[in-house]
Amino acid sequence: MTDAATADAPRRRGGLWHHLDFRRLWIGDTVSQFGTMISQLALPLVAINTLHASVFEVGLLTTFETLAFLLIGLPAGAWVDRMRHRRVLIVGDVVRALALGSLPLAALVDALTIGQLYVVALTVGVATVFFDVAYQSYLPELVSRTELVEGNAKLQASQSVAQVAGPSAGGALIQALTAPGAVFLDALSFLWSAAWLTRIRTRSVKPARKPDRHLGREIATGLKFVAGNRLLRSIAMCTGTSNLFNSIGAAVYLVLLARELDLSAGIIGLITSTAAIGGLIGSLLAGRVARRLGQGPAIWIPVALTAPAWFIVPFVHRDWTLALLAVGQIAFWGGVVVYNITQVSFRQGLCPPELLGRMNATMRFFVWGTMPLGGLIGAVLGAWLGTRETLFIAAVGMSLAFLPVFLSPLRTLRELPSYAEPPAEQHAPA
Secondary structure (H helix, E strand, O other): OOHHHHHOOOOOOOHHHHOHHHHHHHHHHHHHHHHHHHHHHHHHHHHHHHOOOOHHHHHHHHHHHHHHHHHOHHHHHHHHOOOOHHHHHHHHHHHHHHHHHHHHHHHHOOOOOHHHHHHHHHHHHHHHHHHHHHHHHHHHHHOOHHHHHHHHHHHHHHHHHHHHHHHHHHHHHHHHHOHHHHHHHHHHHHHHHHHHHOOOOOOOOOOOOOOOOOHHHHHHHHHHHHHOOHHHHHHHHHHHHHHHHHHHHHHHHHHHHHHHOOOOHHHHHHHHHHHOHHHHHHHHHHHHHHHHHOOOHHHHHHHHHHHHHHHHHHHOOOOOHHHHHHHHHHHHHHHHHHHHHHHHHHHHHHOOHHHHHHHHHHHHHHHHOHHHHHHHHHHHHHHHOOHHHHHHHHHHHHHHOOHHHHOOHHHOOOOOOOOOOOOHHHHOOO
């Protein structure tokens, strides 16, 4: 952590809200998250309603949105460890703004195609890879390690609020402005986020260039750190499995709601917003859950209890079951957020500062690299078996995803190791 971060460390009641640079990071991220929630609804609806894409083409969009994590996830960590994290965040926001801004311009001149939608999705994904790796590596520079759980919880809370209000607002905007118009507002949100990030005063010192540095060896170091630690391996397997089956379901989820149930963009946005209330609840309860259950059980118990809520989705119809869907997703996302806050804070506290970028990128490669595969599988299954059958397969996989963590020492560990107390197996061969 830099001297500036130490000097700005919160010392009054209210915690990190009195940390000026953290507050700027929080505001920038919150603005960006609201825009992202709008786009996550708008891009598939552009394909479904504007371009009249097939089930396979819509499902393939999920693949392109996450393909970057599979293609460049590992080298991105080594590159980010060579850069100033704040600069990476700003560039990532600007690139996403330009890419998304091209869609409404193309729609304006009636030149929008499914191919451009795929290219934009891939470009945004590449920028997101760098942004997310740098973002998780930057927080420990701004705050002390004892404040990581609080910082992650506050950032997760803002994401959850965006998930609650963003899709609802997005649905209304899509109906009023069309989906391309809503995407334009998303592009502006990334520029606003970049403006807030430029105001952060804490500056990272650019890592010194080592004369013998080698990209392959740096990537291998990150891989060895993650693969050589049994706790990190189990978390990667759990999250990767969950993301795989979640992407299988996501590939056809909006097809079910928008095409088969013929719900309007506003209703779809309202359902998504209501479901995301669980994320806000989870972010507020994460600290209490970890204290009550212990840090290890707080990682696996929430997802084990709430993932079966996915079984509601395949049986939804245009009736009272829509309300049941909202309740189920509240429960599901509450469990996911508790899991994420606990395991991300553990990872950040366990890793040496010089390895944060590579550790985060390696974890992202393992856990997000399954998502484009899931999107492709979902597209194929949706075209072959149907949307409801595909969603049922996704529910089965989601319900079993907790097993790698359950079968690891995390099942009973109340206090997780940190960098100050590295686990002995961290240096053992995988």
